[in-house]
Amino acid sequence: MIYTVTLNPAMDKTVEIPSFTIDRVNRITAIRTDPGGKGINVSKVIQKLGGTSIAAGILGGSTGEAILSALKAMGLESSFLFGDGETRTNLKVVDPAGHTNTDINEPGLTVSDRLMEKLLDELLAKLSSGDIVVLSGSLPKGAPADTYFTWTNACQKAGAKVILDADGDLLAAGLKASPYLIKPNNHELSRMLGETLETPEDLKKAAENLMEQYGIPMVVVSMGGDGALYVTRGKTVCAEGLKVPVGSTVGAGDSLVAALAFALESGMALEETVRLSTATGAANVMCSGTQAAEYSVIRELIPKVRFRQL
Numbered sequence: 395m396i397y398t399v400t401l402n403p404a405m406d407k408t409v410e411i412p413s414f415t416i417d418r419v420n421r422i423t424a425i426r427t428d429p430g431g432k433g434i435n436v437s438k439v440i441q442k443l444g445g446t447s448i449a450a451g452i453l454g455g456s457t458g459e460a461i462l463s464a465l466k467a468m469g470l471e472s473s474f475l476f477g478d479g480e481t482r483t484n485l486k487v488v489d490p491a492g493h494t495n496t497d498i499n500e501p502g503l504t505v506s507d508r509l510m511e512k513l514l515d516e517l518l519a520k521l522s523s524g525d526i527v528v529l530s531g532s533l534p535k536g537a538p539a540d541t542y543f544t545w546t547n548a549c550q551k552a553g554a555k556v557i558l559d560a561d562g563d564l565l566a567a568g569l570k571a572s573p574y575l576i577k578p579n580n581h582e583l584s585r586m587l588g589e590t591l592e593t594p595e596d597l598k599k600a601a602e603n604l605m606e607q608y609g610i611p612m613v614v615v616s617m618g619g620d621g622a623l624y625v626t627r628g629k630t631v632c633a634e635g636l637k638v639p640v641g642s643t644v645g646a647g648d649s650l651v652a653a654l655a656f657a658l659e660s661g662m663a664l665e666e667t668v669r670l671s672t673a674t675g676a677a678n679v680m681c682s683g684t685q686a687a688e689y690s691v692i693r694e695l696i697p698k699v700r701f702r703q704l
Contacts, residue, residue: 395446395447395448395520395522395525395526396440396445396446396447396448396525396526396527396528396655396656396659397447397448397449397450397517397520397521397525397526397527397528397554398433398434398436398437398440398447398448398449398450398527398528398530398655399433399450399451399517399527399528399529399530399545400431400432400433400434400449400450400451400530400531401451401452401505401510401513401531401532401533401534401537401541402431402451402452402482402502402531402532402533402534403429403430403431403433403434403451403452403453403458403461403481403482404430404431404481404482404483404484404499404500404502405427405428405429405430405457405460405461405481405482405483405484406427406428406429406430406483406484406486406684407425407426407427407483407484407485407486408425408426408427408428408486408488408684409422409424409425409485409486409487409488410422410423410424410425410488410489410490411423411487411488411489412489412490412491413489413491413492414487414489414492414494414496426685428464428684428685429460429461429464429465429468430484430645430684431451431531432530432531432559432647432648432651433449433450433451433528433529433530433531434449434451434461434465435645435648435649435652435684435686436528436530436648436649436651436652436655437449437465437470437652438468438470438652438684438685438686439648439649439652439653439674439678439686439687440652440655440656441468441469441470441686442686442687442688442689442692443652443653443656443670443674443689443692444689445655445656445659445660446471447470447471447655448471448472448473448520449465449470449471449472449473449474450472450473450474450513450516450517451474451475451513452474452475452476452477452503452505452509452510452513452534453474453475453476453477453481454476454477454478454479454480454481454503455479455480455481455503456480457480457481457482457483458474458476458480458481461481462474473516473517473520475509475512475513475516477503477504477505477506477509478503478504479502479503479504480503481502481503482499482500482501482502482503483500484497484498484499484500485497485498485499486498486684488641493640501535502534502535503534503535504534504535504536505534505535505536505537506536507536507538510536510537510538510541514544514545514548517549518548518549518552521549521552521553521554522553522554523552523553523554524553524554524555525553525554525555526554526555526556526557526655526658526659527545527549527554527555527556527557528556528557528559528651528655529542529545529546529549529556529557529558529559529560529568529573530557530558530559530560530648530651531559531560532564533564539563539564539567540567541564541567542558542560542564542565542567542568542571543567543568543570543571544571546558546568546571546572546573547571550571550572550573550574555574555575555658556571556573556574556575557573557574557575557576557577557651557654557655557658558573558575558576558577559576559577559578559647559648559651561578561582561585561586562582562585562586565578565582565586566586569604569608569610570608572608572609572610573610574610574611574612574658575610575611575612575613575614575654575658576604576610576612576613576614577613577614577615577616577647577650577651577654578613578615578616579615579616579617579618579647580597580615580616580617580618583597583600583601583615587600594617594623594632594704595704597615597617597623598623598625598630598704601613601615601623601625601630602625605625605627611626611627612624612625612626612627613625614650614654614671616646616647616650616675617635618635618646619635619637620634620635621633621634621635621672621701622635622650622668622671622672622675623704624664624667624668626664629664629703630703630704631664631665631668631701631702631703631704632701632702632703632704633668633671633672633699633700633701634672634699634700634701635672635676636672636673636676636695636698636699638676638677638679638680638695639680640679640680641679641680641681645678645684646675646678646679647675648678648684649674649675649677649678649686649687650671650672650674650675652674653667653670653671653673653674653675654667654671656670657670657671665701668699668701669696669699669701670692670696672695672699672701673692673693673695673696673698673699674687674692676695677691677692677695
């Protein structure tokens, strides 16, 4: 079973504003809302791929209730706890004329140590050997800075494989627990290491160093429209980005993570994993907001994926 954890979920409101301009009145031409947060996005895509997952996390208030209702309507199994306060609403501004995507994110609710511990205990009670746990996204206020270290360590001791998708200090903390797979993008990896990593060869070397230092079996580095780098022990594959019409880039990385989790659970070979995850990421870029692309679209893109070994 795949478990996705979203500790700081959101209701994503995506608005389309042609020629969006600061310091003036802007007119919305299209709007949609989706239950969001990185782990929830991963669960939505896994469902479209034909897999199953259980989405866990912390919600609050009427927005939290709305997210839970939306997940139930989508047929997604969930295991959320409710805390005090209100789940955040994040605004995504898409400008089709300027080809920009702007995120305006609320801070969200504040969690207690007791609530965090209860959620982890409930997750650990469900885990079996061979399960996959996806830990991704930001932390809510009140959560310890070493949360991803603690959770990665606990889940892997329970026999699960952890996929960690985080940035900055959260990623640095989680690395110390040796997750099975991490998925930074090229900018996140550069910031964490304090150096500019411009080429696939630079990224490969950095990924290999992290694998050796922390005992990580696999690193996938997303590079936006330039594709992604898949680094394993003994083999590295560089996939080209697919050229597709852009609806929204929000959640593209989550789609890649979803395909990686699905492929891992299915026992896919590396090349098959590369094809599926590249096509899944591109298909979801074509969608509006953080809705998940249909598998029929993904299937059409799979034969178009091109990659090479480094």
